[in-house]
Amino acid sequence: MKAILEDIRVLDLTHVWFGPWCTMMLAEMGADVIKVEPPWGALGRIEEFGPMYGGAASTFHHLNLNKKDIVINLKDPEGLKLMRELIKKSDVIISNFAPGTMDKIGLGYEECQKLRPNIIYAVLSGFGDTGPYRTYSSYAVVAEAFAGFARNQGDKDDPNGPPKGLVGAFGDLAPGSLAAMAILGAIRYRDKTGEGQKIDCAQYDAMFAFNTNIMNYWLSGKTEAERRVEEEERRQKRMQDPLSQITGYIKVKDGYIEVSGLRAKAVDSLKAKLGVEEVTKEMVLEQVANMTREEAFHFFAQIGLPTAMVYYASETWTDPHINAREMITEVDHPQLGKIKTCNFPVKMSRTPGIVTSAAPLLGQHQREVILGLLGYSPEEFEKLVQGGVIAYQPDIDKQLEEWKQRSAEVSKRDIV
Secondary structure, X not given: OOOXXXXXXXXXXXXXXXXXXXXXXXXXOOOEEEEEEOOOOOHHHOHHHOOOEOOEOHHHHHHOOOOEEEEOOOOOHHHHHHHHHHHHOOOEEEEOOOOOHHHHOXXXXXXXXXXXXXXXXXXXXXXXXXXXXXXXXXXXXHHHHHOOHHHHHHHHHOOXXXXXXXXXXXXXXXXXXXXXXXXXXXXXXXXXXXXXXXXEEEHHHHHHHHOOHHHHHHHHOOOHHHHHHHHHHHHHHHOOOHHHHHOEEEEEOOEEEEEOOOOHHXXXXXXXXXXXXXXXXXXXXXXXXXXXXXXXXHHHHOOOOOEEEOOOHHHHOOOHHHHHOOOEEEEEEOOOEEEXXXXXXXXXXXXXXXXXXXXXXXOOOHHHHHHHHOOOOHHHHHHXXXXXXXXXXXXXXXXXXXXXXXXXXXXXXXXX
Protein backbone atom coordinates (compact mmCIF):
# COMPACT_ATOMS: atom_id res chain seq x y z
CA MET A 1 0.00 0.00 0.00
CA LYS A 2 1.49 3.29 -1.13
CA ALA A 3 -1.26 5.60 0.12
CA ILE A 4 -3.87 5.06 2.81
CA LEU A 5 -6.81 5.95 0.50
CA GLU A 6 -5.47 4.57 -2.75
CA ASP A 7 -8.58 2.37 -3.25
CA ILE A 8 -11.10 5.17 -2.62
CA ARG A 9 -12.74 7.25 -5.37
CA VAL A 10 -14.30 10.59 -4.40
CA LEU A 11 -16.69 12.70 -6.46
CA ASP A 12 -16.00 16.32 -5.56
CA LEU A 13 -18.96 18.63 -6.18
CA THR A 14 -17.61 21.42 -4.00
CA HIS A 15 -16.47 24.99 -4.51
CA VAL A 16 -15.02 28.03 -2.68
CA TRP A 17 -12.88 26.87 0.34
CA PHE A 18 -14.90 24.67 2.75
CA GLY A 19 -15.40 21.70 0.42
CA PRO A 20 -12.21 21.90 -1.66
CA TRP A 21 -10.04 21.86 1.47
CA CYS A 22 -11.84 18.72 2.67
CA THR A 23 -11.48 16.91 -0.66
CA MET A 24 -7.85 17.96 -1.04
CA MET A 25 -6.99 16.37 2.32
CA LEU A 26 -8.44 13.10 0.99
CA ALA A 27 -6.62 13.50 -2.33
CA GLU A 28 -3.28 14.03 -0.58
CA MET A 29 -3.86 10.77 1.32
CA GLY A 30 -4.18 9.00 -2.00
CA ALA A 31 -7.88 9.11 -2.87
CA ASP A 32 -8.80 9.39 -6.55
CA VAL A 33 -10.67 12.70 -6.36
CA ILE A 34 -12.65 13.74 -9.44
CA LYS A 35 -13.67 17.37 -9.30
CA VAL A 36 -16.90 18.07 -11.19
CA GLU A 37 -17.29 21.66 -12.42
CA PRO A 38 -20.03 23.45 -14.36
CA PRO A 39 -19.23 24.50 -17.96
CA TRP A 40 -18.32 28.02 -16.82
CA GLY A 41 -16.01 26.72 -14.10
CA ALA A 42 -15.91 27.12 -10.33
CA LEU A 43 -15.81 30.53 -8.63
CA GLY A 44 -12.03 30.27 -8.44
CA ARG A 45 -11.88 30.51 -12.23
CA ILE A 46 -13.88 33.74 -12.51
CA GLU A 47 -11.66 36.78 -13.08
CA GLU A 48 -13.84 39.31 -11.26
CA PHE A 49 -12.89 37.66 -7.96
CA GLY A 50 -9.17 38.41 -8.34
CA PRO A 51 -6.01 37.84 -10.40
CA MET A 52 -5.84 34.68 -12.49
CA TYR A 53 -2.79 32.46 -12.81
CA GLY A 54 -3.05 29.75 -15.45
CA GLY A 55 -6.80 30.26 -15.59
CA ALA A 56 -7.48 30.17 -11.85
CA ALA A 57 -7.09 32.20 -8.66
CA SER A 58 -4.21 31.48 -6.28
CA THR A 59 -6.66 29.99 -3.75
CA PHE A 60 -7.92 27.56 -6.39
CA HIS A 61 -4.34 26.40 -6.93
CA HIS A 62 -3.88 26.08 -3.17
CA LEU A 63 -7.05 24.07 -2.52
CA ASN A 64 -7.26 21.70 -5.49
CA LEU A 65 -3.99 19.79 -5.60
CA ASN A 66 -3.96 16.12 -6.63
CA LYS A 67 -7.41 16.26 -8.24
CA LYS A 68 -8.74 15.26 -11.63
CA ASP A 69 -11.18 17.64 -13.29
CA ILE A 70 -14.19 17.13 -15.52
CA VAL A 71 -16.97 19.43 -16.70
CA ILE A 72 -20.63 18.33 -16.63
CA ASN A 73 -23.78 20.39 -17.13
CA LEU A 74 -25.92 19.06 -14.28
CA LYS A 75 -28.91 21.07 -15.53
CA ASP A 76 -29.06 18.79 -18.56
CA PRO A 77 -30.78 15.37 -18.18
CA GLU A 78 -27.89 13.74 -20.04
CA GLY A 79 -25.48 15.41 -17.64
CA LEU A 80 -27.35 13.90 -14.69
CA LYS A 81 -27.25 10.52 -16.42
CA LEU A 82 -23.48 10.85 -16.73
CA MET A 83 -23.24 11.85 -13.08
CA ARG A 84 -25.23 8.80 -12.03
CA GLU A 85 -22.79 6.57 -13.90
CA LEU A 86 -19.93 8.18 -11.98
CA ILE A 87 -21.71 7.67 -8.65
CA LYS A 88 -21.99 3.93 -9.36
CA LYS A 89 -18.18 3.79 -9.58
CA SER A 90 -17.45 6.02 -6.56
CA ASP A 91 -17.06 5.46 -2.84
CA VAL A 92 -17.71 8.99 -1.59
CA ILE A 93 -19.66 11.95 -2.94
CA ILE A 94 -19.12 15.36 -1.37
CA SER A 95 -21.10 18.53 -2.12
CA ASN A 96 -21.47 22.03 -0.69
CA PHE A 97 -24.09 23.48 -3.01
CA ALA A 98 -26.80 25.82 -1.75
CA PRO A 99 -29.20 24.00 0.62
CA GLY A 100 -31.58 21.67 -1.19
CA THR A 101 -29.75 21.73 -4.54
CA MET A 102 -28.74 18.06 -4.59
CA ASP A 103 -32.30 16.91 -3.84
CA LYS A 104 -33.70 19.32 -6.39
CA ILE A 105 -31.57 17.94 -9.23
CA GLY A 106 -32.28 14.33 -8.27
CA LEU A 107 -29.00 13.52 -6.51
CA GLY A 108 -30.22 13.36 -2.92
CA TYR A 109 -28.94 10.71 -0.51
CA GLU A 110 -31.75 8.21 -1.13
CA GLU A 111 -31.32 8.46 -4.91
CA CYS A 112 -27.56 8.00 -4.67
CA GLN A 113 -28.06 5.00 -2.38
CA LYS A 114 -30.06 3.34 -5.15
CA LEU A 115 -27.08 3.76 -7.46
CA ARG A 116 -24.44 2.74 -4.93
CA PRO A 117 -25.98 1.20 -1.75
CA ASN A 118 -22.82 1.65 0.36
CA ILE A 119 -22.10 5.21 -0.80
CA ILE A 120 -20.68 7.66 1.72
CA TYR A 121 -22.63 10.84 1.08
CA ALA A 122 -21.21 14.01 2.66
CA VAL A 123 -23.18 17.24 2.64
CA LEU A 124 -21.19 20.31 3.69
CA SER A 125 -23.28 23.39 4.45
CA GLY A 126 -23.55 26.44 6.63
CA PHE A 127 -26.28 25.23 8.97
CA GLY A 128 -26.86 21.55 8.30
CA ASP A 129 -29.92 19.56 7.22
CA THR A 130 -31.99 20.30 10.32
CA GLY A 131 -32.86 23.34 12.42
CA PRO A 132 -34.57 26.66 11.65
CA TYR A 133 -31.65 28.01 9.56
CA ARG A 134 -31.21 24.90 7.40
CA THR A 135 -32.33 26.60 4.16
CA TYR A 136 -30.02 29.61 4.60
CA SER A 137 -26.72 30.09 2.78
CA SER A 138 -23.42 30.72 4.54
CA TYR A 139 -19.75 31.58 4.21
CA ALA A 140 -16.85 31.34 6.65
CA VAL A 141 -17.51 34.79 8.11
CA VAL A 142 -21.14 33.86 8.81
CA ALA A 143 -20.17 30.83 10.88
CA GLU A 144 -17.43 32.79 12.66
CA ALA A 145 -19.93 35.50 13.60
CA PHE A 146 -22.63 33.11 14.82
CA ALA A 147 -20.16 31.09 16.88
CA GLY A 148 -18.83 34.13 18.75
CA PHE A 149 -15.42 34.44 17.15
CA ALA A 150 -16.00 37.78 15.40
CA ARG A 151 -17.25 39.43 18.60
CA ASN A 152 -14.39 37.97 20.65
CA GLN A 153 -11.86 39.10 18.06
CA GLY A 154 -13.24 42.64 18.03
CA ASP A 155 -13.29 42.82 21.83
CA LYS A 156 -9.55 42.15 21.93
CA ASP A 157 -8.99 45.50 20.20
CA ASP A 158 -11.92 47.48 21.57
CA PRO A 159 -14.78 46.06 23.65
CA ASN A 160 -16.93 48.97 22.54
CA GLY A 161 -15.93 48.73 18.88
CA PRO A 162 -17.17 46.59 16.01
CA PRO A 163 -16.62 42.83 15.65
CA LYS A 164 -13.74 41.60 13.49
CA GLY A 165 -13.53 38.55 11.26
CA LEU A 166 -10.77 35.98 11.51
CA VAL A 167 -8.00 36.06 8.93
CA GLY A 168 -7.68 33.16 6.51
CA ALA A 169 -11.25 31.78 6.35
CA PHE A 170 -10.88 29.70 9.51
CA GLY A 171 -14.65 29.19 9.32
CA ASP A 172 -14.07 27.22 6.09
CA LEU A 173 -10.83 25.37 6.72
CA ALA A 174 -11.59 24.14 10.25
CA PRO A 175 -15.01 22.67 9.35
CA GLY A 176 -13.45 21.24 6.17
CA SER A 177 -10.90 19.38 8.28
CA LEU A 178 -13.68 17.95 10.48
CA ALA A 179 -15.56 16.86 7.35
CA ALA A 180 -12.48 14.99 6.11
CA MET A 181 -12.10 13.35 9.53
CA ALA A 182 -15.76 12.25 9.51
CA ILE A 183 -15.40 10.80 6.01
CA LEU A 184 -12.37 8.78 7.14
CA GLY A 185 -14.47 7.51 10.05
CA ALA A 186 -17.28 6.55 7.66
CA ILE A 187 -14.81 4.69 5.42
CA ARG A 188 -13.54 2.79 8.46
CA TYR A 189 -17.12 1.91 9.45
CA ARG A 190 -17.83 0.71 5.91
CA ASP A 191 -14.69 -1.43 5.99
CA LYS A 192 -16.09 -3.18 9.08
CA THR A 193 -19.79 -3.41 8.17
CA GLY A 194 -20.07 -2.88 4.43
CA GLU A 195 -22.51 -0.04 5.05
CA GLY A 196 -22.24 3.56 3.86
CA GLN A 197 -23.86 6.55 5.52
CA LYS A 198 -24.78 10.19 5.20
CA ILE A 199 -22.54 12.86 6.75
CA ASP A 200 -24.08 16.23 7.60
CA CYS A 201 -21.27 18.70 8.37
CA ALA A 202 -22.33 22.27 9.18
CA GLN A 203 -19.97 25.23 9.49
CA TYR A 204 -21.94 26.67 12.40
CA ASP A 205 -21.78 23.39 14.35
CA ALA A 206 -18.04 23.10 13.80
CA MET A 207 -17.21 26.67 14.76
CA PHE A 208 -19.49 26.43 17.81
CA ALA A 209 -17.51 23.36 18.93
CA PHE A 210 -14.18 25.15 18.36
CA ASN A 211 -15.04 28.12 20.60
CA THR A 212 -13.79 27.28 24.11
CA ASN A 213 -15.24 30.54 25.47
CA ILE A 214 -18.65 28.86 25.40
CA MET A 215 -17.57 26.38 28.08
CA ASN A 216 -16.18 29.28 30.10
CA TYR A 217 -19.65 30.82 30.18
CA TRP A 218 -21.38 27.55 31.05
CA LEU A 219 -19.05 26.97 34.00
CA SER A 220 -18.81 30.54 35.32
CA GLY A 221 -22.23 31.88 34.35
CA LYS A 222 -20.53 35.16 33.53
CA THR A 223 -20.71 37.07 30.27
CA GLU A 224 -17.68 38.28 28.34
CA ALA A 225 -18.06 41.78 29.82
CA GLU A 226 -18.09 40.40 33.37
CA ARG A 227 -15.13 38.13 32.73
CA ARG A 228 -13.25 40.99 31.09
CA VAL A 229 -13.30 42.90 34.40
CA GLU A 230 -11.88 39.89 36.22
CA GLU A 231 -9.27 39.31 33.53
CA GLU A 232 -8.13 42.92 33.81
CA GLU A 233 -7.70 42.49 37.57
CA ARG A 234 -5.58 39.39 36.98
CA ARG A 235 -3.59 41.21 34.32
CA GLN A 236 -2.81 44.06 36.70
CA LYS A 237 -1.53 41.57 39.28
CA ARG A 238 0.64 39.90 36.65
CA MET A 239 2.03 43.25 35.58
CA GLN A 240 3.46 43.71 39.08
CA ASP A 241 6.06 41.20 37.95
CA PRO A 242 8.21 43.29 35.60
CA LEU A 243 9.12 40.25 33.52
CA SER A 244 5.49 39.68 32.57
CA GLN A 245 5.73 42.83 30.47
CA ILE A 246 8.15 41.24 28.02
CA THR A 247 5.61 38.68 26.78
CA GLY A 248 3.63 39.40 23.63
CA TYR A 249 4.87 41.14 20.50
CA ILE A 250 8.27 42.80 20.89
CA LYS A 251 9.74 45.27 18.42
CA VAL A 252 13.20 44.40 17.15
CA LYS A 253 15.53 45.77 14.50
CA ASP A 254 13.70 44.43 11.45
CA GLY A 255 10.17 43.79 12.67
CA TYR A 256 8.60 41.87 15.54
CA ILE A 257 8.93 38.67 17.50
CA GLU A 258 6.35 37.04 19.75
CA VAL A 259 7.28 35.76 23.21
CA SER A 260 4.92 33.81 25.47
CA GLY A 261 4.83 31.59 28.51
CA LEU A 262 7.31 32.87 31.09
CA ARG A 263 8.68 29.72 32.71
CA ALA A 264 10.62 29.84 35.96
CA LYS A 265 13.47 27.74 34.56
CA ALA A 266 13.67 29.96 31.47
CA VAL A 267 13.75 33.10 33.63
CA ASP A 268 16.69 31.63 35.58
CA SER A 269 18.43 30.94 32.26
CA LEU A 270 17.73 34.52 31.18
CA LYS A 271 19.34 35.86 34.37
CA ALA A 272 22.40 33.71 33.77
CA LYS A 273 22.58 34.81 30.13
CA LEU A 274 22.50 38.48 31.12
CA GLY A 275 24.79 37.94 34.14
CA VAL A 276 22.39 39.52 36.64
CA GLU A 277 20.53 38.40 39.75
CA GLU A 278 17.29 40.16 38.82
CA VAL A 279 15.95 40.84 35.36
CA THR A 280 13.93 43.88 34.40
CA LYS A 281 11.83 44.60 31.36
CA GLU A 282 14.18 47.41 30.39
CA MET A 283 17.19 45.07 30.43
CA VAL A 284 15.52 42.60 28.12
CA LEU A 285 14.17 45.17 25.68
CA GLU A 286 17.55 46.88 25.51
CA GLN A 287 19.22 43.52 24.89
CA VAL A 288 17.06 42.71 21.84
CA ALA A 289 16.43 46.21 20.44
CA ASN A 290 19.29 45.98 17.95
CA MET A 291 18.82 42.31 17.18
CA THR A 292 17.20 41.03 14.01
CA ARG A 293 14.11 38.87 14.32
CA GLU A 294 16.21 35.77 13.80
CA GLU A 295 18.76 36.79 16.45
CA ALA A 296 16.06 37.69 18.99
CA PHE A 297 14.14 34.50 18.23
CA HIS A 298 17.16 32.31 18.96
CA PHE A 299 18.05 34.41 22.02
CA PHE A 300 14.72 33.63 23.69
CA ALA A 301 14.11 30.16 22.23
CA GLN A 302 17.49 28.84 23.36
CA ILE A 303 16.78 29.71 26.99
CA GLY A 304 13.44 27.91 26.84
CA LEU A 305 10.87 30.62 26.10
CA PRO A 306 8.28 29.83 23.39
CA THR A 307 9.10 32.42 20.73
CA ALA A 308 8.36 33.14 17.07
CA MET A 309 9.53 35.45 14.35
CA VAL A 310 6.51 37.40 13.10
CA TYR A 311 6.34 36.75 9.36
CA TYR A 312 4.27 37.94 6.47
CA ALA A 313 2.87 35.02 4.45
CA SER A 314 5.29 35.98 1.67
CA GLU A 315 8.21 35.40 4.07
CA THR A 316 7.12 32.20 5.77
CA TRP A 317 8.26 29.86 3.03
CA THR A 318 11.90 30.96 3.43
CA ASP A 319 12.06 29.74 7.03
CA PRO A 320 14.69 26.96 7.41
CA HIS A 321 12.52 24.87 9.73
CA ILE A 322 9.52 24.69 7.40
CA ASN A 323 11.92 23.74 4.61
CA ALA A 324 13.57 21.07 6.75
CA ARG A 325 10.10 19.66 7.44
CA GLU A 326 9.60 19.36 3.67
CA MET A 327 6.47 21.49 3.79
CA ILE A 328 7.30 23.05 0.44
CA THR A 329 7.21 21.03 -2.74
CA GLU A 330 6.99 21.66 -6.48
CA VAL A 331 4.37 20.57 -8.98
CA ASP A 332 4.27 20.90 -12.74
CA HIS A 333 1.31 22.89 -14.08
CA PRO A 334 0.41 22.60 -17.79
CA GLN A 335 0.34 26.39 -18.26
CA LEU A 336 2.48 27.74 -15.41
CA GLY A 337 5.29 25.19 -15.46
CA LYS A 338 7.01 24.37 -12.17
CA ILE A 339 5.34 26.09 -9.21
CA LYS A 340 5.87 25.83 -5.46
CA THR A 341 3.04 24.63 -3.25
CA CYS A 342 2.40 23.44 0.30
CA ASN A 343 2.96 19.76 1.04
CA PHE A 344 0.66 17.51 3.08
CA PRO A 345 0.94 18.91 6.63
CA VAL A 346 1.08 15.69 8.68
CA LYS A 347 3.93 13.17 8.71
CA MET A 348 2.88 9.49 8.56
CA SER A 349 5.62 6.85 8.77
CA ARG A 350 3.88 4.06 6.82
CA THR A 351 1.52 5.83 4.43
CA PRO A 352 2.69 9.42 4.03
CA GLY A 353 0.41 11.94 2.38
CA ILE A 354 1.97 13.49 -0.69
CA VAL A 355 1.31 16.15 -3.29
CA THR A 356 1.68 14.70 -6.77
CA SER A 357 -0.05 17.13 -9.13
CA ALA A 358 -1.03 20.77 -9.53
CA ALA A 359 -4.59 22.04 -9.50
CA PRO A 360 -6.15 20.86 -12.77
CA LEU A 361 -7.21 22.84 -15.81
CA LEU A 362 -10.94 23.08 -16.45
CA GLY A 363 -11.93 19.72 -17.95
CA GLN A 364 -8.33 18.47 -18.00
CA HIS A 365 -9.34 14.84 -17.39
CA GLN A 366 -12.53 14.79 -19.43
CA ARG A 367 -11.46 12.06 -21.82
CA GLU A 368 -9.64 10.01 -19.17
CA VAL A 369 -12.73 9.81 -16.97
CA ILE A 370 -15.54 9.56 -19.53
CA LEU A 371 -13.76 7.34 -22.06
CA GLY A 372 -11.50 5.43 -19.66
CA LEU A 373 -13.40 5.08 -16.39
CA LEU A 374 -16.96 5.05 -17.73
CA GLY A 375 -16.16 3.30 -21.00
CA TYR A 376 -17.95 5.69 -23.34
CA SER A 377 -17.00 5.43 -27.02
CA PRO A 378 -15.38 8.38 -28.86
CA GLU A 379 -18.65 8.79 -30.77
CA GLU A 380 -20.68 8.97 -27.55
CA PHE A 381 -18.18 11.43 -26.13
CA GLU A 382 -18.49 13.69 -29.17
CA LYS A 383 -22.27 13.54 -28.93
CA LEU A 384 -22.09 14.77 -25.33
CA VAL A 385 -19.86 17.64 -26.44
CA GLN A 386 -22.14 18.63 -29.29
CA GLY A 387 -25.18 18.48 -27.05
CA GLY A 388 -23.62 20.84 -24.47
CA VAL A 389 -23.70 18.11 -21.81
CA ILE A 390 -19.96 18.34 -21.25
CA ALA A 391 -17.56 21.12 -22.12
CA TYR A 392 -14.48 20.06 -24.01
CA GLN A 393 -11.76 22.19 -25.53
CA PRO A 394 -10.30 20.32 -28.52
CA ASP A 395 -6.93 22.01 -28.07
CA ILE A 396 -6.55 20.86 -24.46
CA ASP A 397 -5.18 17.47 -25.55
CA LYS A 398 -2.56 19.25 -27.65
CA GLN A 399 -1.65 21.49 -24.70
CA LEU A 400 -1.37 18.50 -22.38
CA GLU A 401 0.73 16.54 -24.85
CA GLU A 402 3.12 19.47 -25.29
CA TRP A 403 3.29 19.84 -21.51
CA LYS A 404 4.11 16.14 -21.07
CA GLN A 405 6.85 16.42 -23.68
CA ARG A 406 8.34 19.47 -21.95
CA SER A 407 8.21 17.68 -18.62
CA ALA A 408 9.90 14.61 -20.08
CA GLU A 409 12.68 16.74 -21.57
CA VAL A 410 13.25 18.47 -18.25
CA SER A 411 13.37 15.12 -16.47
CA LYS A 412 15.97 13.82 -18.92
CA ARG A 413 18.13 16.91 -18.35
CA ASP A 414 17.82 16.47 -14.58
CA ILE A 415 18.94 12.84 -14.85
CA VAL A 416 21.93 13.79 -17.00
